[in-house]
Amino acid sequence: MGKPTGFIEFLRELPSDVAPSDRIRNWDEFHLHLPEENLRTQGARCMDCGIPFCHTGTVISGMASGCPINNLIPEWNDLIYRGLWKEALDRLHKTNNFPEFTGRVCPAPCEGSCVLGINNPPVTIKNIENAIADKGWEEGWIKAEPPTKRTGKTVAVIGSGPAGLCAAAQLNKTGHWVTVFERADRPGGLLMYGIPNMKLDKEKVVKRRLDILEEEGVKFVCNTEVGKDLPVENLLKEFDAVVLCTGATKPRDLPIEGRELQGIHFAMDFLTANTKAILDNNNSFITAEGKDVVIIGGGDTGTDCVGTSIRHGCNSLVQLEIMPQPPSERAADNPWPEWPKVYKMDYGQEEAAAKFGDDPRAYTTTATKFEGDENGKIKAVHTVQVQWEKNEKGQFIPKHVPGTEKVLPAQLVLLAMGFLGPEQPLLDALGIERDQRSNVKAEYGKYSTSIPGVFAAGDCRRGQSLIVWAFNEGRGAARECDLYLMGATDLP
Structure with missing residues (x-):
């Protein structure tokens, strides 16, 4: 694939981004594309390896290794090198319904398992995918x-996030009439309201794909919460099959002293209100303007809170991360092709460093108390450093380190500590079986729930995960649903 000596001749090259000091002034996407000639050079680096781990999506040590939707990466890298863009797009669409989404927001586990990455910088797979789309x-x-x-x-699909859209697209493609129910005022789920506009533009990128789906025959019913606005009995009676794609939207809380104070919000409430305000052109959102902000959680959602708070014009910002700072290179217990757990500055941290002078993350640090003022509003967060030690069961747990206590000023606290699973009212109304983690019980690869004709896919089945895993499961559930309805299926 590509040029036989490409990976020897050419270095990895990434496109420039809009400078942090400039991009924080607006909500526009800031990632740029390489010129076409440079992209072809990057495609040439794909090294014709004997086993392309990049598209053998699997889970190693609890993390994705390779592409979970099995994108035919070496094939479209070769096509780009040869200048065959339309053929590359056709190849990409064989496995990926929405490459413009993954090309923007997927963390690229494919690059983490690129064979070239064993001893050289990996192929720039994500950027090429985005450019093709x-x-x-x-x-x-x-x-x-x-x-x-x-x-x-x-077929009724409940939830219009990544899994729901993939399931709907595939089921519609095979000829079924698909209705997607969404409780928000716009379809798109996490893609619409969970990811900030500067990472994934809603009008230019998300809505144009939703418009295509509608043109193809998919029906979206918004402002409708199944189990509340639409009784589940009606749903099961009116549709031949149902696919649950409700996500894992129950946030992890932090029940420490002072949690009831005003000014403490779940991250997704903060991000959703902000994006809705941008789309509706109003000022109804939780603002960080002029405030000292403390974000608790070091993952992608926490990073999105960082970028959003900076664009609001926050006064200061600290991001608490309970885990240790990763090493600059792979550790001995994190070999290829595992996902590389190494230190990096994501876009939000880059912007914070540009504005405030340093990475805002405080590692191995946790909050112990929220302190309020006389009006019941948050004014400070008490923190302490932790040390990870094994308990009597051999499990690593964080222990407070005496003498490391600090008090951080804060008028806004955002809880971004992940999610505990799907919300339960709909599942209770259906009487559907769940696993020990409160997720819908359905075998991976089969997606059948305890109710005949009802399938489950994405985060509501597997727990909080990557968008690309939601794509994998949405497509898989569509295949099994089609098999249930027709007795045979041609869906991949």
């Missing part, structure tokens, strides 16, 4: 392709 839109190659025949079968 955007080229397809620019050239008009991506357009509605409604099915030529309809089966007469009806």
